Amino acid sequence: MERDGKDILCALRGLAGAAWQALLDLFFPPPAGCAFCGGQAEGGGVCPACRDLLAAYRERVGCVVCGAFLEDGAPAGEPGACAACRKKPPPFALARSLGPYEGLLKAAVLRLKFGGECWLARPLGGLLAELARAFPAAAAQPVLVPVPLSPGRLRERGYNQAGLLAREMSRALGWPLVEALVKIKEAPPQERLTAKERLAAPEGSFAPAAAFTSGSEVVLVDDVITTGATAAECARALLRAGASAVFVAAVAGARRA
Numbered sequence: 001m002e003r004d005g006k007d008i009l010c011a012l013r014g015l016a017g018a019a020w021q022a023l024l025d026l027f028f029p030p031p032a033g034c035a036f037c038g039g040q041a042e043g044g045g046v047c048p049a050c051r052d053l054l055a056a057y058r059e060r061v062g063c064v065v066c067g068a069f070l071e072d073g074a075p076a077g078e079p080g081a082c083a084a085c086r087k088k089p090p091p092f093a094l095a096r097s098l099g100p101y102e103g104l105l106k107a108a109v110l111r112l113k114f115g116g117e118c119w120l121a122r123p124l125g126g127l128l129a130e131l132a133r134a135f136p137a138a139a140a141q142p143v144l145v146p147v148p149l150s151p152g153r154l155r156e157r158g159y160n161q162a163g164l165l166a167r168e169m170s171r172a173l174g175w176p177l178v179e180a181l182v183k184i185k186e187a188p189p190q191e192r193l194t195a196k197e198r199l200a201a202p203e204g205s206f207a208p209a210a211a212f213t214s215g216s217e218v219v220l221v222d223d224v225i226t227t228g229a230t231a232a233e234c235a236r237a238l239l240r241a242g243a244s245a246v247f248v249a250a251v252a253g254a255r256r257a
Contacts, residue, residue, distance in 0.1 A: 030045075030119035030122065031119065033047075034046055034047035034050055035050075035108065035120055035123040035124065036050045036104040036105075036107070036108055037049070037050055037104065045122065045123035045126070046123055046127070050104060053099070053104070054098055054099055054127070057069065057098065057099035057100065059076075060076070061079075061096070062074070062076075062082060062256060063080075063081055063082035063085055063256065064079050064080060064081060064094070065081045065082070065085040065089070065090065065094055065095070066082060066084070066085050066090060066094075066095050066225070066228050066253075066254075067094065067095045067096040067097055067225070067248075067253050068082055068084075068253060068254045068255065068256040069099070069100045069253060069254070069255045069256070070255065070256075071255050071256070072255075082256050083256075084228075084256070090228055090231070090232045090235065091232055091235040091236050091239060091246065092220070092231055092232065092235040092246040092247065092248050093136075093245045093246060093247050094135070094136075094247055094248070095225055095228065095231055095247070095248035095249075095250065095253070096131050096134075096135075096247075096248070096249060096250075096253075097131075097224075097225055097249070097250040097251060097252050097253030098124075098127055098128070098131065098250075098251055098252065099252060099253070100252060100253060100254065100255045101224055101226065101252035101253065101254065102252075102255075105251060105252040106252060108120055108124060108251065109161075109223050109224055109251055109252055112124065112161050112164070112223065113157075113161045113223060118159065118161075118164055121161070121164035121165050121167070121168050122168050124165055124168070124251050125164070125165045125166075125167070125168025125169045125171075125172065126168060126172050127251075128165060128168075128169050128221065128249045128250075128251065129168070129169045129172035129173050131249050132144075132169060132173065132175075132219050132247070132249045133173070135219065135247045135249075137217045137219070137245070137247060138217065138245075139216070139217040141173075141174065141175045141176060142175055142216065142217040142218060142219045142247070143175065143176050143177075143178050143180070143216040143217070143218050143219070144166045144169055144170050144173075144175050144176065144177045144178070144218075144219050144221055145166070145177075145178055145179075145180040145181060145218050145219070145220050145221065145234075145238065146160060146162035146163040146165065146166040146177075146179070146181075146220075146221045146222070147162045147181070147220060147221065147222040147230060147231075147234055148160065148162075148163075148179070148181050148182055148183045148206070149162075149183060150183040150184075150185070150186045151183075152186065153183075153186065161223050162221050162222050162223055163179075165221050165222075165223065165251070166221040169219075169221060169249070175219070179209060180208060180209050180218070180238065180241070181206050181207070181208060181209060181234055181237060181238070182206070182207050182208075182209050183205055183206055184204075184205065184206065184207050185204055185205040186205075203229075203233060204233075205230075205233055206233050206234050206237045207237055208237050208238065208240065208241035214241065214242030214243075215242055215243075215244055216242075216243055216244065217243070217244055217245045217246075217247070218238050218243045218245070218246045218247070219246075219247045219248070219249055220234050220235065220238070220246055220247065220248045220249070221249050221250070222248070222249075222250045222251075223250060223251050223252070224250055224251065224252045224253070225248060225250040225252075225253050225254065226253070226254045227254070228254075231248045231250075234246075235248070
């Protein structure tokens with residue numbers, strides 16, 4: 001029952017405008033303290049220690065294209081593309097995440113995605129807004145597009161975590177948010193697939209929606225980018241619909257040697 005209540009609150013936050021958000025915050029205030037560790041927070045709900053950890057992650061980006069992070073202990077070397085991106089360049093211009101999908105970021109994603117802690121979208125969205133400001137987009141206001149859920153998954157969960165993140169980014173940046181994609185095919189759960197199957201699973205899963213404005217630069221928003229297959233399939237659909245370039249912003253990413 002408690003989880004059902006959280007899901008309903010998340011759904012309301014996903015639909016609410018600024019005035020309703022303020023009302024929801026009044027009656028359902030987010031927890032005090034750091035979004036990650038619960039410690040004393042500053043600067044948008046993230047404590048100095050966790051901000052330092054996220055800053056250290058940025059120094060360990062190993063691929064200038066997909067944004068994959070170096071494995072622990074791997075030498076930094078000169079910035080360049082990883083083997084996967086050299087072998088098959090992705091259709092998106094570049095992807096970046098706050099850090100690897102482990103530790104505090106993995107816990108935060110799981111709490112947001114499955115724990116109904118939708119308040120986490122605000123601090124995480126604020127951090128993603130900082131990330132997106134650094135994208136080399138030519139447009140003053142790129143369009144924010146969340147990776148969609150299938151209708152069945154959306155009914156099951158009650159909200160789209162990528163949509164919540166994109167909404168908070170839009171509030172922080174003033175950039176328009178457009179539900180420009182629909183998911184037309186549900187892929188099998190990732191944990192049941194081999195590495196090769198994971199790369200192929202999203203093929204044909206996404207289609208452009210009528211609301212998409214042709215010629216826009218797009219920032220695609222998701223919670224996690226691992227193989228990059230979902231982001232690539234979304235980017236292809238957006239480019240076919242007329243996007244001039246696609247950048248990807250995610251909470252957590254992969255490590256690659």
